[in-house]
Amino acid sequence: MATHAGGLTATRPVRVRDLARGFGDRTVLDGLDLTIGAGEFVALLGRSGSGKSTLLRALAGLDGEVTGSGLVDVPANSSVVFQDARLLPWQRVLDNVVLGLRGPDAAERGRAALAEVGLAGRDRAWPSELSGGEQQRVALARALVSEPELLLADEPFGALDALTRLRMHDLLRRLCDRHRPAVLLVTHDVDEAITLADRVLLLDAGRIAVDLSIDLPAPRSYRQPAFLAHRESLLRALGVDPTEG
Template sequence: MATHPGGLKTPEAPTDNTVRIEHLVRTLGDRNILDGLELSIAPGEFVALLGRSGSGKSTLLRALARLDHDVAGSGELAAPDDVSVVFQDARLLPWKRLLDNVVLGLSGPDAVERGRTALAEVGLEGRERAWPVELSGGEQQRVSLARSLVREPRLLLADEPFGALDALTRIRMHTLLRKLCERHRPAVLLVTHDVDEAIALADRVAVLEEGRIAVDIPVELPAPRRHDSPAYAELRDRLLARLGVELTQEDLR
């Protein structure tokens, strides 16, 4: 068991690839951003994390990605070693072609073929030699997904990956992400401000409040998840209320 400078204990990666977070505290100045947080994610499970701005969602992702070694705090975090992160912007290297961006840092004799397969999975077959500047925002984010999944991660962390996209492109990306996750079966933690996005994609939706998980709700809705169904509306209203948004009849007109 290793201990980070910030007091975070990291046991050996669990053999069953389950993510387990216990009593996680992360401190900034004199404030606990995360205050005894507990959360588990089963292999292949898709969890969406909601919370108001400044609630600590990105802080939690940084801890899971092992990017906060110098942050003060404590707690225990067990997670698979194979972790990939998808950010809000695609973060492609503009001087490298798409295939080179996807296989960046990937080793092995089959790396290039794996990169081609990953691009085909996200609908960009034949675009391997294109430059990032030639792509739309949605296409760039597809490359980002390919770059993350080509490594076959056991844990995929997504930090508002579709926040900069237009509404129609977001819907297409939701369908693509769900299909890719069903195929590759990583555990997924998606941070989002969008309640509808959380319900559309996740097996469970958790709400972060005052540094802890305030509610953790399974999404037991049949596919496709229709916005006009009573069960969908009930879950949406429940989550919005937890986030401090109370809708009136006037708002719904």
Template sequence: MAQDSRGLIARPAVEARGLTRRYGPRTILDRVDLTIGRGEFVALLGRSGSGKSTFLRALAGLDHGVPGEGSYDTPDAVSVVFQDARLLPWKRVVDNVELGLKGEQPRKRALDALAEVGLTQRVEAWPTQLSGGEQQRAALARSLVRSPDLLLLDEPFGALDALTRLRMQALLLDLVARHRPAVLLVTHDVDEAIHLAQRVLVLDQGRFIVDLQIEFPKDHAAREMRFAEIRAELLRSLGVTDADLRRVA
């Protein structure tokens, strides 16, 4: 377990124990256990309906009234970014980021956060005037301005075109390196998970069936080979057969 600057054992950012969630007769999460360390970047993969978003919503405290058992412990400072940026259309971009912000100089902090994501020239724009990528930049600014210890991302780039998605991935890595929250990213994109995360989980039938540390050698050729191995392993765990892999190779 990680130690803090004083050499003391640091509590993890997330501890889930026996987490179970049901919708009617169907069990979506089946006694899930998970620990995420402080500052750790974890990606969560799974087929549609596997319970990825249900797990994220549980950690965010957004699943009130959903039957289930188990326990989870998360930090007080938790932020969530969804696939839909969820900006209030009647408020300008800077007002969306500043909304509900407590502490000193909330306006300055909102402006600084927007500068971090490259939206200095768009602070007075209305959300409908922003592109999809700009809206997600604003959503990231709104989350990170609150200095979260845990950042939850539910397919935040899923609706973006390929080029914008690559730019947003690079921006996310840069922001996470600066702010150092623990991160749980829900995604359908295997390559995105490998590229961004230090650790990748696969959820299937309510349980984690893969928990893989992502480490690469420094040599470029060896790195490319390892990337391909990890990608194939994750795809197989998602039901993609070796024959499928050969057809798309």
């Protein structure tokens, strides 16, 4: 089990020790340790049902009904992006973005956030008038408008088509480079993880089984031999033979 040892100071916004979570008799997370540094982009891989979302929900504080124990230390100012855009259908786009904001400059900041995700001028639109990709961009704007120290994303591109997903990858990377939140991106897509993250974790049997630093120059692509090497080792760890298919 790989654990990031290191100075547990303010530069480590996420610190999880000995986390256990279960549903009824089934143990999902079992003595999990995790540290994420400030501004660090971490992707979390794992097979379906391995507990990726359970971990993310534990960090987001959205698992009140789950039994468990352990230490979870996350910044108060953290945002969540869900797999569905989860926009309130009865609020216009701008009102959705500023939903959690307070203060007189909320609308101003909301418009700036919308411009950042390429949706300037759409603030009066209803969510139902936007495409799936646009809705997820609004959700990104809503998550980043509060300048969070930690961004938790639960398969945010899972419901998008392949082309839109590629564009969203670029956008997310750009936004994270500008705002520098610590990121935990839950995904089942190995390529997505390698393309975006500084570090890829693999969750297995309730613990972090692989902790892989990705040190590749941008733009990352299949053409880089190191990319393929990472891909191969991660797929193997997931129980897939990369030479097949």
